[in-house]
Amino acid sequence: xxxxxxxxxxxxxxxxxxxxxxxxxxxxxxxxxxxxxxxxxxxxxxxxxxxxxxxxxxxxxxxxxxxxxxxxxxxxxxxxxxxxxxxxxxxxxxxxxxxxxxxxxxxxxxxxxxxxxxxxxxxxxxxxxxxxxxxxxxxxxxxxxxxxxxxxxxxxxxxxxxxxxxxxxxxxxxxxxxxxxxxxxxxxxxxxxxxxxxxxxxxxxxxxxxxxxxxxxxxxxxxxxxxxxxxxxxxxxxxxxxxxxxxxxxxxxxxxxxxxxxxxxxxxxxxxxxxxxxxxxxxxxxxxxxxxxxxxxxxxxxxxxxxxxxxxxxxxxxxxxxxxxxxxxxxxxxxxxxxxxxxxx
Amino acid sequence: xxxxxxxxxxxxxxxxxxxxxxxxxxxxxxxxxxxxxxxxxxxxxxxxxxxxxxxxxxxxxxxxxxxxxxxxxxxxxxxxxxxxxxxxxxxxxxxxxxxxxxxxxxxxxxxxxxxxxxxxxxxxxxxxxxxxxxxxxxxxxxxxxxxxxxxxxxxxxxxxxxxxxxxxxxxxxxxxxxxxxxxxxxxxxxxxxxxxxxxxxxxxxxxxxxxxxxxxxxxxxxxxxxxxxxxxxxxxxxxxxxxxxxxxxxxxxxxxxxxxxxxxxxxxxxxxxxxxxxxxxxxxxxxxxxxxxxxxxxxxxxxxxxxxxxxxxxxxxxxxxxxxxxxxxxxxxxxxxxxxxxxxx
DNA sequence: GCTTAGCACTCAGCCCCACGGAGTGCTAAG
DNA sequence: CTTAGCACTCCGTGGGGCTGAGTGCTAAGC
Numbered sequence: 001x002x003x004x005x006x007x008x009x010x011x012x013x014x015x016x017x018x019x020x021x022x023x024x025x026x027x028x029x030x031x032x033x034x035x036x037x038x039x040x041x042x043x044x045x046x047x048x049x050x051x052x053x054x055x056x057x058x059x060x061x062x063x064x065x066x067x068x069x070x071x072x073x074x075x076x077x078x079x080x081x082x083x084x085x086x087x088x089x090x091x092x093x094x095x096x097x098x099x100x101x102x103x104x105x106x107x108x109x110x111x112x113x114x115x116x117x118x119x120x121x122x123x124x125x126x127x128x129x130x131x132x133x134x135x136x137x138x139x140x141x142x143x144x145x146x147x148x149x150x151x152x153x154x155x156x157x158x159x160x161x162x163x164x165x166x167x168x169x170x171x172x173x174x175x176x177x178x179x180x181x182x183x184x185x186x187x188x189x190x191x192x193x194x195x196x197x198x199x200x201x202x203x204x205x206x207x208x209x210x211x212x213x214x215x216x217x218x219x220x221x222x223x224x225x226x227x228x229x230x231x232x233x234x235x236x237x238x239x240x241x242x243x244x245x246x247x248x249x250x251x252x253x254x255x256x257x258x259x260x261x262x263x264x265x266x267x268x269x270x271x272x273x274x275x276x277x278x279x280x281x282x283x284x285x286x287x288x289x290x291x292x293x294x295x296x297x298x299x300x301x302x303x304x305x306x307x308x309x310x311x312x313x314x315x316x317x318x319x320x321x322x323x324x325x326x327x328x329x330x331x332x333x334x335x336x337x338x339x340x341x342x343x344x345x
Numbered sequence: 346x347x348x349x350x351x352x353x354x355x356x357x358x359x360x361x362x363x364x365x366x367x368x369x370x371x372x373x374x375x376x377x378x379x380x381x382x383x384x385x386x387x388x389x390x391x392x393x394x395x396x397x398x399x400x401x402x403x404x405x406x407x408x409x410x411x412x413x414x415x416x417x418x419x420x421x422x423x424x425x426x427x428x429x430x431x432x433x434x435x436x437x438x439x440x441x442x443x444x445x446x447x448x449x450x451x452x453x454x455x456x457x458x459x460x461x462x463x464x465x466x467x468x469x470x471x472x473x474x475x476x477x478x479x480x481x482x483x484x485x486x487x488x489x490x491x492x493x494x495x496x497x498x499x500x501x502x503x504x505x506x507x508x509x510x511x512x513x514x515x516x517x518x519x520x521x522x523x524x525x526x527x528x529x530x531x532x533x534x535x536x537x538x539x540x541x542x543x544x545x546x547x548x549x550x551x552x553x554x555x556x557x558x559x560x561x562x563x564x565x566x567x568x569x570x571x572x573x574x575x576x577x578x579x580x581x582x583x584x585x586x587x588x589x590x591x592x593x594x595x596x597x598x599x600x601x602x603x604x605x606x607x608x609x610x611x612x613x614x615x616x617x618x619x620x621x622x623x624x625x626x627x628x629x630x631x632x633x634x635x636x637x638x639x640x641x642x643x644x645x646x647x648x649x650x651x652x653x654x655x656x657x658x659x660x661x662x663x664x665x666x667x668x669x670x671x672x673x674x675x676x677x678x679x680x681x682x683x684x685x686x687x688x689x690x
Numbered sequence: 691g692c693t694t695a696g697c698a699c700t701c702a703g704c705c706c707c708a709c710g711g712a713g714t715g716c717t718a719a720g
Numbered sequence: 721c722t723t724a725g726c727a728c729t730c731c732g733t734g735g736g737g738c739t740g741a742g743t744g745c746t747a748a749g750c
Contacts (some may be wrong), residue, residue, distance in 0.1 A: 026713050039723050044714070062713045062730045101491075102507045140481055142501045146446075150495060150503065156487045158495065158505040162447045239606050242599040250595065254587040261584050371742050384694050389743070407701045407742045694749075705738085712731090720723075 003053075010034055010046050011055060012079040015067045019319050022245055024064030069284045069318070072296075076281055076322050085327040089117070093332055097339045103156050108234055110302075110312055110336045115237025117328050120244070120316030121260075122236040123299075125270035127310045129153060134193050137181050139174035139218060147174065149222045153190065155304070163221045169214065177215035194223045233263045233270065246294055246317040255291035265289045270311045273299040279330055284318050294318055298325050300333035304340035312336060348398075355379055355391050356400060357424040360412045364664050367590055369409030414629045414663070417641075421626055421667050430672040434462070438677055442684045448501050453579055455647075455657055455681045460582025462673050465589065465661030466605075467581040468644075470615035472655045474498060479538050482526050484519035484563060492519065494567045498535065500649070508566045514559065522560035539568045578608045578615065591639055591662040600636035610634045615656045618644040624671055629663050639663055643670050645678035649685035657681060 003011070013034045017025045027040040027047060034043070047065055050056045055071035058064070067075065096113055100106040107124045114122030133154035140148040145168060150160045169177075185193045200216045238260055241247050247256070259265045269287050273280035282297040292315075299313030312333050314325055348356070358379045362370045372385040372392060379388070392410055395401045400416035403409070412420065441458055445451040452469045459467030478499035485493040490513060495505045514522075530538045545561045583605055586592050592601070604610045614632050618625035627642040637660075644658030657678050659670055 024713090028713080040713090041715095041723055041725095042721085045722090048715085058714080060730060061715095061728085062711090064713065101509045136485060138483060138495070140497055146501070148497065148501060148503060150483070150505075152485055152493065156491070156493060156507055158493065160495075160503040160505075162501055164446045237606075239599070239602040242595065242602065248595055250587065250593055250598075253595075253598070254584070257584040257587065261582075369742090373742080385742090386694050386696095386744095387692085390693090393744085403743080405701060406699085406744095407740090409742065692750090694747100696747090697745090698743105699745100700743075701741090703739090706736090708735090709733085710731105711733105712729105714727105714729075716726090716728100718723100718725090720721105 006036065007046055007050060008079060009036065010043065011050055011067075011071065012075065014047075014050075014056065014065060015071060015075045015079070018067055019321055022319060024059060024066050026064035029064070069286070072283045072318060073286075076283070080323055080326075082323050082326055085331050089328075090331055090335075093117075094335050097335050100339075103340060106336070106339055107310075107312075108236070110332055111234050111236040114312060114314050114329065114332055115240060118314050118316060118320075118325050119237075119240050120314050120320065120325075121238045121241055123266065123270065123297075123313050123315055124234040125267070125274065125311040125313075126232040126234065127271070127274065128231045129157070129190050132157070132190050134185050134188050134190055136186070137178050137219060137222075139169075139178050141169060141171060141174055144168050147218060149218060151222060155309075161222055163218055165218065173211070173214060176211045177218065180211050181215040181219055190223075197223050231267055231271065233266050235260055235263075235266070241316075244317050246319050252294060255293075256295070259289060259291040265291070269297060270299060270313065273297075273313070274301055274308070274311050277301070279326055280313075281322070281326075296320055296322075298322070298329050300329045302333045302336045302340070304337060306341075309337075309340065351381065352391055352395060353424060354381065355388065356395055356412075356416065357420065359392075359395075359401065359410060360416060360420045360424070363412055364666055367664060369404060369411050371409035374409070414631070417628045417663060418631075421628070425668055425671075427668050427671055430676050434673075435676055435680075438462075439680050442680050445684075448685060451681070451684055452655075452657075453581070455677055456579050456581040459657060459659050459674065459677055460585060463659050463661060463665075463670050464582075464585050465659050465665065465670075466583045466586055468611065468615065468642075468658050468660055469579040470612065470619065470656040470658075471577040471579065472616070472619065473576045474502070474535050477502070477535050479530050479533050479535055481531070482523050482564060482567075484514075484523050486514060486516055486519055489513050492563060494563060496567060500654075506567055508563055510563065518556070518559060521556045522563065525556050526560040526564055535568075542568050576612055576616065578611050580605055580608075580611070586661075589662050591664050597639060600638075601640070604634060604636040610636070614642060615644060615658065618642075618658070619646055619653070619656050622646070624675055626667070626671075641665055641667075643667070643674050645674045647678045647681045647685070649682060651686075654682075654685065 010030060014025050014030055017029065017033060027043040030047070031038055031040045031043045047056065051058065051065065054068055055074060056065040057068045059066060093113055097106060097109060100109050107126060111122040111124040135154050136152040138150040140150070142148050142162065145165050147163045147165050147169060148160060149163050150158060152158050185196065188196070197216060197220050201220050238257065241253065241256065247253060269282065269289070273282075278300065280299045282292070284296065285293055287297060294317055295315055296318045297313055297315050299311045301308055301311050303309050312329065314329055316325065355375060359370050359375055362374065362378060372388040375392070376383055376385045376388045392401065396403065396410065399413055400419060401410040402413045404411060438458055442451065442454060445454050452471060456467040456469040480499050481497040483495040485495070487493050487507065490510050492508045492510050492514060493505060494508050495503060497503050530541065533541070542561060542565050546565050583602065586598065586601065592598060614627065614634070618627075623645065625644045627637070629641065630638055632642060639662055640660055641663045642658055642660050644656045646653055646656050648654050657674065659674055661670065
């Protein structure tokens, strides 16, 4: 069931028109716009075919046609002509990103940039640290029976947690414990450290040297919390979606913000796109989440020094200017990768 | 212009009714409800007086009356009878809070709890650290020309930032620099450290010992960023406001979420309430922010070991059950203070 | 002088209807 | 295969009438 060239042209112009205007497109307008020198009646015949194929759809009898999800899918897969981003815009992004040195802040900035440029919501996936390499652990005594543990991984991310202890530790005990731990586990992946720790704690602790025991006990608490290893989603500019005509209905927005809040669905979605190289586009229900019914998600993975790190993307209405959003996401992901890779030269 | 006792009773029942039902209250319903054995006609006369005083207001000729902002104000100031919180509810809050040891996480939890219990938005102000005491600084080499600086203050808060450096530092250089810094500035307030640093950096650096120079340069970058010292707002459960009948209109929610996003207004508002002891209540426009027009904010300060730390609160519709929200905020603030104070016993 | 019954009046909300505009499907002719 | 013409469908809008709720006023009663 292949489309004729004429049908393709008409589908493309119809979708382009609809994306611009947001209103069902009728045969008359389409005839004028497509420059095919055909009468509306002929156009109607073709439209009828397209509708039978499930690519467009009439909201009601006397309205024009609107692309269906499959229509959009075909459009982005084979009809879309992507506009390259203006060099000035690229520079702008590059500038903004190079102002940040802190990786966490950099990702936040990227997400905000995406939101700002597209006027939709920007999103960044920071994937779990299961594969991150343990670099260093520090213990700092805070108060009696309270120790601050600081965990540093190879990618420069830092996590800290206050650990309640069963007794008071002397400063030098803390240093020794940290030293012991760093020497033992330096260079090991977090997941492996976790496993090893669990193992250690199973053993009869009487056998262990006191220092080891201290280190293992405290670090055990630190690594016990799964959430430190879990993935994370950063979302920016959700509030901009209030201004999107296709989404600004209470129930839609409510569903959206609910899923934004729980983040789990977003996480799964972005995680799926992580396994794909290059741009991923989820149109409407393709994501599998009710709340994203009228939304499309455009994502691209980013990396540092060739290692896949996570995903950046944009969440907007299904009716979005894909030819503009796609390059923005693409370029941002690239520049982000660059900023994360280059050891400041 | 004092209210008669009858007028007071009527105003109170009217507001209570309106808070429950959300609809303008007419003279007939009010007569039945107030148990004053008066006819609707008499009630109408009193209502007319109340309207003249600006305490209630009729949305249109043939509707009942609705409290005005001043009406609410009078109500919470002198007519409101606060219900004490059920002991089981108190325990629930205590339980939830005692599960967290990390202060940052604790505040987040408090905010979430407030939102969950009231079904409005919970909010926590973490005020600036100008007065926080510098405890310890650590430098960790990450990559060539990249140093991770970790700043620990006396209240157990930790901040870290990746600092780009102009040259490569040896590990022992970093340790020495940190040691120098810790010895010099330990126990000094952050604001003073910042001042001192600026001073040092003005001096001709040739005079300084190399270690000092290193320390000052790197710490200079760290302290240069105002934001580390700035206040912070944590917001939870904003999305619940979608379900509040009085607020679920697009423009209102949009304005709300916009201010939530920028946070500056919230910050100012909570900061104001910080200077008051005990519960503060901002009704509608009293906050001075357009976006909070139909909202009230109920806040209470919290502390640790007798030192004022910040503010927790609830943001909901002006038409909220104050007699329930107030004790929730109050108790949460108290229990939070307790959890932050007690060194785990 | 306060309270109350009665009455006329006002107004939002709702349903119904008519109408114009936009666009379609079909048919028959070129 | 293309096109002109025509009948038809349906949404959106605006007006008109009705109902229910509640008010303000007035005059009578305690």
